[in-house]
Amino acid sequence: MDKFDRAILDILQTDCTRSVADIAERIGLGSTACWRRIQKLEEAGIIDRRVALLNPQRLNVSVSVFAAIRTNQHNAAWLEQFHAAVGELPEVVECYRMAGDTDYMLRIVVADIAGYDAVYKQLISIPGISDVSSSFAMEQIKFTTGLPLQYASFGG
Incomplete structure (x- = not known):
């Protein structure tokens, strides 16, 4: 895993609906190379799944x-x-x-x-x-589904 994988993961954790072309452009890779990296991250189980985050207030479970x-x-x-x-x-x-x-x-x-x-x-x-x-809970101070990436092992 390298800085490109980390950048891909950072983007996908924020918005997994972004197109491969958009992600590739943002991190400075070609679309095919970016797509291959995403596939490898999925195959390795690093990307577990892609989901929609629902609004609890709108669903009356706040x-x-x-x-x-x-x-x-x-x-x-x-x-x-x-x-x-x-x-x-x-x-x-x-x-x-x-x-x-x-x-x-x-x-x-x-x-x-x-x-x-x-x-x-x-x-x-x-x-x-x-x-x-x-x-x-009286107030939600912080909520994120994003994981800190600085602890992952990134090679050259």
Whole structure:
């Protein structure tokens, strides 16, 4: 990976709808060379997928809730059951297994507190969950889907 790959990734993270010709012109490569690089980045799994970012306010899911989950269950069967249950909840847009006092952290998007209460009731119905602590986001200070590229290995 080199400076051209990094430039391509930087542009695509900002707007993946740009044409190959536009990207090529911006970074000083020919269209064919740029297209080949994009293909290689996709084949290598560096470009995972291209998606549209939707506006949560326009879709009436502007309330973000962070739910800290605790459990005493850590066996493989329970983990599989928990992962499946969380996967079935469309309001859960992120789920992380944590180190420390919290076992899992979920980011949940809903329209209002009543919407979260419905999700909360589904969460506490999962056997083995001992605690769900919720925090509501008051203001989104920063949101990006772009990853920092300075840590990637770039050769000559």
